[in-house]
Amino acid sequence: MSAALNYHQQPQIRHVLNHDIMHCTAEGVTGNHLFSGRALGISEPSDIIQLHPDLEYLWRDITAHYRRIGLHHCRQVIWNLELSQLARHTGYKPSVFYYGPHEYRNWGDHAWLETVEYINSKNNFMQLARQLGIDVPATHCFDSVMEITTEWLDRFVYPCYLKAAISVSGVGIYRCETPQQLQQSLTCFEAGVPVQIQEEVIADSFLNMQYQVVGKQLRRLAVSEQILDGFAHQGNRFPASFEPWESIEPMAEWLKQNGIKGIFAFDVAVSQTPNGLRFPAIECNPRFNGASYPTLIANKMGISQWCSINLSTSFNKLSQIDLQDIEYDEQTGEGVILVNWGTILVGKLMLLIAGPTAYQQELIARLKARLNPST
Structure with a gap:
C-alpha cells in the first residue's frame, strides 16, 4: 500500500492493513464479513494484512491472478481480524477502513477519532459546510x-x-x-x-472526490463519477467529466488540520442551473470507500481510464471464473482485475475494468454472461 498511497514520493511506510467493515456497516447484508479481502490489491510487499479466515480458501487463486497481471502485494497474512494486531508490530502503522472507537482503543489517536466521528454526522457536515461557505443543498x-x-x-x-x-x-x-x-x-x-x-437535488451525475493525508500534507487523490442503483453505490467511473476541487477543499483542509488521517471522500452533485453549473456537496465519508480500492489499484498499475462494478455470480469459487482473454494485460492496459474477491463465497464480486468506455461496456456484458452461464 505504501507506494500507492504515497505516490512514491515519501519514504516507504509499512502498514498493518485491517479493512474489516463489520464495526461500521449496515447489519444483515450478506457477505459483509468478507470485505477485508479488497485491501490485498492496495497493499505493498512490505506490509502485513489481516484477512478473515474464510478467505484462506481463496488465497492461491487470487494471488495467481495478481501475479499474472503484475499487481504486487503483501504476502504476510494474519488470518484473523483482531484489532489488537494494529499495535503489535514495531515500525508499522495502521491502515483501516474506518477509524472508530474500536480502532482507537488499539491505536490511540484521539484527534483522528474525534474528527472522524464529528464529520461522520450529516448534520455536523451541514453545519461546518455553512461555516466554511461551501455550497450544499x-x-x-x-x-x-x-x-x-x-x-x-x-x-x-x-x-x-x-x-x-x-x-x-x-x-x-x-x-x-x-x-x-x-x-x-x-x-x-x-x-x-x-x-x-x-x-431534492436535480443532478446530472454524482462525484466521488477523494483526498488523502500523507504525513502533514493534504493531497487530491481522484475524482470519479458514481454508478448508483437508487441510493446504493454500485461502482465508479474514472476519469470524471468534472473535477471541482475548489468546491470542497476548505473542508478537506479543515479535516486535515483537525487530525484526520489516510483517505476520505466527499459526495458532490453535478447540477445544471439557469446560472450555470453547481456542485453542491452532499456528505463526507471520513474513511475508505468503495471507490478507494479500484482507485489505488489503478494508480499502482498506471491505469488512466477505468470503471469499477459490482456483479453477482452463480459461482462461489474463484477457480470457476473464466477470465481467459479478458484478464488485465499490462501490454494493452486493458482488461479485468478482481478487487473485492472474497465475496465470491456469497456470489458477489467487485471488479475493475481498465480501458476505454466502449470497451468497458463490452466487457461488462461478457462478464455477466460468464459469471452466470445458466441464465
Whole structure:
C-alpha cells in the first residue's frame, strides 16, 4: 500500500492493513464479513494484512491472478481480524477502513477519532459546510425525529429526502413526495435518532472526490463519477467529466488540520442551473470507500481510464471464473482485475475494468454472461 498511497514520493511506510467493515456497516447484508479481502490489491510487499479466515480458501487463486497481471502485494497474512494486531508490530502503522472507537482503543489517536466521528454526522457536515461557505443543498437538521411535529410537515418543499444523520450505504434514506409520505417515513426511526430533511437535488451525475493525508500534507487523490442503483453505490467511473476541487477543499483542509488521517471522500452533485453549473456537496465519508480500492489499484498499475462494478455470480469459487482473454494485460492496459474477491463465497464480486468506455461496456456484458452461464 505504501507506494500507492504515497505516490512514491515519501519514504516507504509499512502498514498493518485491517479493512474489516463489520464495526461500521449496515447489519444483515450478506457477505459483509468478507470485505477485508479488497485491501490485498492496495497493499505493498512490505506490509502485513489481516484477512478473515474464510478467505484462506481463496488465497492461491487470487494471488495467481495478481501475479499474472503484475499487481504486487503483501504476502504476510494474519488470518484473523483482531484489532489488537494494529499495535503489535514495531515500525508499522495502521491502515483501516474506518477509524472508530474500536480502532482507537488499539491505536490511540484521539484527534483522528474525534474528527472522524464529528464529520461522520450529516448534520455536523451541514453545519461546518455553512461555516466554511461551501455550497450544499437546502437542509433542515434535527437532533431527534421527535422534533419534526405536524406543524413542520407543511414547511418543507416536496419532494424531499429524509436521512438519518449517520448512515452507511444508503440505509436510512427515504424519498418523500408528500407530507403524508414524510410522516410515514418518520416512523421508521426510533425516538431520539438525529435526522435531516434535504431538498431534492436535480443532478446530472454524482462525484466521488477523494483526498488523502500523507504525513502533514493534504493531497487530491481522484475524482470519479458514481454508478448508483437508487441510493446504493454500485461502482465508479474514472476519469470524471468534472473535477471541482475548489468546491470542497476548505473542508478537506479543515479535516486535515483537525487530525484526520489516510483517505476520505466527499459526495458532490453535478447540477445544471439557469446560472450555470453547481456542485453542491452532499456528505463526507471520513474513511475508505468503495471507490478507494479500484482507485489505488489503478494508480499502482498506471491505469488512466477505468470503471469499477459490482456483479453477482452463480459461482462461489474463484477457480470457476473464466477470465481467459479478458484478464488485465499490462501490454494493452486493458482488461479485468478482481478487487473485492472474497465475496465470491456469497456470489458477489467487485471488479475493475481498465480501458476505454466502449470497451468497458463490452466487457461488462461478457462478464455477466460468464459469471452466470445458466441464465
